[in-house]
Amino acid sequence: MNGDIDARKRAAAERAATLAEDGMVLGLGTGSTAALALVALAARMRDGLRVVGIPSSRATEMLATQLGIPLVTLADHPTLDLTIDGADEVDPALDLIKGAGGALLREKVLAAASRRLVIVVDDSKLVRHLGQRSALPVEVVPFALPTVVHHLREAGLRPVPRQIGETLTVTDNGNHIIDCHTGPIADARALDRQLRAITGVVDHGLFLGLTSAVVIGHGQDRVVVHPRGEPGTW
Ligand code: A5P
Numbered sequence: 001m002n003g004d005i006d007a008r009k010r011a012a013a014e015r016a017a018t019l020a021e022d023g024m025v026l027g028l029g030t031g032s033t034a035a036l037a038l039v040a041l042a043a044r045m046r047d048g049l050r051v052v053g054i055p056s057s058r059a060t061e062m063l064a065t066q067l068g069i070p071l072v073t074l075a076d077h078p079t080l081d082l083t084i085d086g087a088d089e090v091d092p093a094l095d096l097i098k099g100a101g102g103a104l105l106r107e108k109v110l111a112a113a114s115r116r117l118v119i120v121v122d123d124s125k126l127v128r129h130l131g132q133r134s135a136l137p138v139e140v141v142p143f144a145l146p147t148v149v150h151h152l153r154e155a156g157l158r159p160v161p162r163q164i165g166e167t168l169t170v171t172d173n174g175n176h177i178i179d180c181h182t183g184p185i186a187d188a189r190a191l192d193r194q195l196r197a198i199t200g201v202v203d204h205g206l207f208l209g210l211t212s213a214v215v216i217g218h219g220q221d222r223v224v225v226h227p228r229g230e231p232g233t234w
Pocket of ligand 1: 029030031032033034085086087088098099100101102103104107
């Protein structure tokens with residue numbers, strides 16, 4: 001990882017970890033920035049912080065276990081106090097594209113079940129319009145893959161099923177991902193409705209109206225926190 005970007009991610013992740021309070025149930029995000037937040041949380045736990053977490057992926061479950069963060073499930077706690085997660089893009093309204101790591105469905109479940117969703121990013125993730133630099137992932141049940149690809153192609157979304165080598169990737173939920181190369185998205189809410197209307201689509205990486213605050217790591221250890229209701233100026 002680029003050293004400077006790594007430092008920006010770490011600075012944002014460490015700031016976000018200070019938001020955890022004793023007794024909280026935390027949603028644990030997925031990806032390299034969320035992983036740094038887990039490391040920072042574990043350090044605070046060594047100093048006495050008492051929290052439990054619900055992981056958004058098997059990868060995060062493994063990391064949290066290694067770090068000694070106690071894990072619970074949605075069956076134990078159907079609502080959460082705070083989820084800390086990364087993002088691939090953040091627009092000035094704090095809407096997001098997520099899912100480059102393939103964990104978008106569980107991430108969205110935790111985000112929707114949380115009183116607060118705090119997003120941690122380095123400043124390279126800030127965009128004017130969602131879709132301008134990242135593909136939009138769409139999670140689909142395997143049986144429906146060909147017909148969903150057809151629908152997405154007809155809609156001009158330039159779909160590419162995600163593969164490793166010749167093999168389709170499989171999410172923690174047993175589904176496939178289709179990456180849509182949309183370019184800048186003019187109306188994310190309309191696209192959200194359009195994607196949800198396709199039978200076989202389980203969910204997608206647009207996270208709209210869910211973010212409580214975004215914690216942004218800039219250069220030289222400068223961290224900026226943008227709460228919801230105070231739109232970004234990027
Ligand atoms: C995982 O599915 C994603 O939503 C990640 O949160 C997102 O891709 C950000 O990951 P990085 O922090 O590694 O960039």
